[in-house]
Amino acid sequence: MTGKGFDLEGIRERLVKRQELIDHYKEQGKNLDKNLEQQLKQELQQEHQGVLLLEAQKEKDDRQEIVKLRSELEQQQQDLLKIKQLNYQRMAVKMAPPMTVLRNAILAFVVGGLICVIGQVMFALFQQGGLVEKEASTATSATLVFFGALFTGLGLYDELGKFAGAGSIIPITGFANSMVAPALEFKREGFVYGVGARLFTIAGPVITYGTVVSIFIGLIYYFTK
Amino acid sequence: MVLKKLGKQTLQFNSMPSIKSWASVVGPMEGQGPLAEYFDVIWDNTLGSEKTWEKAEQKLMQYSMELALEKAALLPTDLDFYLAGDLLNQIITANFTAGSLGIPFFGLFGACSTLAEGLALAGILIDGGYAAKVGVSASSHHDTAERQFRFPTEFGVQRPMTAQWTVTGCGSFVVENKSNGFKITQATIGKVVDMGTMNANDMGTAMAPAAFDTIQTHLQDTGRKIDDYDLIITGDLGLLGNNILKELLKKQGMDTGNVSDCGILIYSPEQDTHSGGSGCGCSAVVLAGYLLEQMRKGLYKRIFLVGTGALLSPTSTFQGNSIPCIAHGVVLEYS
Numbered sequence: 124m125t126g127k128g129f130d131l132e133g134i135r136e137r138l139v140k141r142q143e144l145i146d147h148y149k150e151q152g153k154n155l156d157k158n159l160e161q162q163l164k165q166e167l168q169q170e171h172q173g174v175l176l177l178e179a180q181k182e183k184d185d186r187q188e189i190v191k192l193r194s195e196l197e198q199q200q201q202d203l204l205k206i207k208q209l210n211y212q213r214m215a216v217k218m219a220p221p222m223t224v225l226r227n228a229i230l231a232f233v234v235g236g237l238i239c240v241i242g243q244v245m246f247a248l249f250q251q252g253g254l255v256e257k258e259a260s261t262a263t264s265a266t267l268v269f270f271g272a273l274f275t276g277l278g279l280y281d282e283l284g285k286f287a288g289a290g291s292i293i294p295i296t297g298f299a300n301s302m303v304a305p306a307l308e309f310k311r312e313g314f315v316y317g318v319g320a321r322l323f324t325i326a327g328p329v330i331t332y333g334t335v336v337s338i339f340i341g342l343i344y345y346f347t348k
Numbered sequence: 349m350v351l352k353k354l355g356k357q358t359l360q361f362n363s364m365p366s367i368k369s370w371a372s373v374v375g376p377m378e379g380q381g382p383l384a385e386y387f388d389v390i391w392d393n394t395l396g397s398e399k400t401w402e403k404a405e406q407k408l409m410q411y412s413m414e415l416a417l418e419k420a421a422l423l424p425t426d427l428d429f430y431l432a433g434d435l436l437n438q439i440i441t442a443n444f445t446a447g448s449l450g451i452p453f454f455g456l457f458g459a460c461s462t463l464a465e466g467l468a469l470a471g472i473l474i475d476g477g478y479a480a481k482v483g484v485s486a487s488s489h490h491d492t493a494e495r496q497f498r499f500p501t502e503f504g505v506q507r508p509m510t511a512q513w514t515v516t517g518c519g520s521f522v523v524e525n526k527s528n529g530f531k532i533t534q535a536t537i538g539k540v541v542d543m544g545t546m547n548a549n550d551m552g553t554a555m556a557p558a559a560f561d562t563i564q565t566h567l568q569d570t571g572r573k574i575d576d577y578d579l580i581i582t583g584d585l586g587l588l589g590n591n592i593l594k595e596l597l598k599k600q601g602m603d604t605g606n607v608s609d610c611g612i613l614i615y616s617p618e619q620d621t622h623s624g625g626s627g628c629g630c631s632a633v634v635l636a637g638y639l640l641e642q643m644r645k646g647l648y649k650r651i652f653l654v655g656t657g658a659l660l661s662p663t664s665t666f667q668g669n670s671i672p673c674i675a676h677g678v679v680l681e682y683s
Binding site (some may be wrong): 204205221258280281282284285289291292301307311324 | 510544592
């Protein structure tokens, strides 16, 4: 250890003492005095370096104890940093602009609802045109997906999304958007490494977890029906 | 040898390296903003005449450097070094530009602090006697950044109010060893500050403590007071970050009337960018267009430009890490 003689017991003692101090400040929600913080940081750094060297010099089988001490020191370095971070985050949160939740929710409701109304009208028209219910619903989905894709291609869907949020993401048109947007975007990296590899960048998680959830629901249905 | 250093982090450039010329090329959105008249070239679309946005960003950088050279009646071969950086993985914009200019090159990554980092290093190279003329560029592009850090650009997602808009643009500078008016007199090299912000859509909150740390250290190192500066301008803290920085400074009893931010200046509120502009290009084009002109007009004699960088990586954010940030400051004086 730099400067001082190497003394594992001393390190352990200081580790405990420092932890008490850190916990105290954490509870109080107060930052450490700058000089004190610097001193603790320096101490920790010095001990960490010393322990690292000792670890390097020991035989592989004798390292266990020292590895544990090293990770305790590292944890304490994190804890020390955390005090400042938590206090800062507390202050910063108060200054953040208010989230426009109500406005967003209303817009999402109206736009999402409108898309669904359009879908319902299409559905009725398809049925009037002579399709049975199942065919009409498939045709409606396909048409909505087509328009979702078209408006993405025309560069309009992201403008709608900015305004409507979840209202335009949740309906099936949003699914089309989440597929066409990466397709357009990554075409420049080619059809294999671009479009092929990244087509599902956004839709992927939805499909993955949609499938997983449907398995569970299927099981529940199977055992409870 | 006596160190040309003040305090812990501040460098003193006694030979007064100076900014000889500058140029900026920006995208359409910046061209609709309040600083439009100060930019050299405004593109009417974000692709220019290229096939990809990455290529377009590379051209932004190359053209702005060539324009800066032309204004100084120089050729790339007259430069001793080129210092440049951008936001893209492996700083490809800077690499390709340096390749086409053919000048000895240091690639920089400091996120949005890149310009300040570049000017500080140019000062070091010149004041150290290793160079007579150095080129410095910093660029960003809204669409290349969006697709690398966030979502595909056509994806219809809502941006939160704390989000900032990456500037499409590049500012380039020629720094030389003759004193000509726009002097770089000092630079304060920042430390990485990580105050635990995890939200990649809230860079202002992440970066404000880094800016504060660098400003405070600079004032300590130089023994100056905040009002010894006509303007203290941060790179791209945006509205929220600027408010937090002012709050932090006020807590130290400082008056913040002269503290502003390039990210706030570059767009007007009607442009609906939410918290303002960001990106390496932000402070670069605001300095290359607007600020240096204001200095020439005599509005500001001494400014402290603090480039603020959120050293964000999508990988580390997804793995649950907070965003490390850095701020470098350079003192510019005009006489």
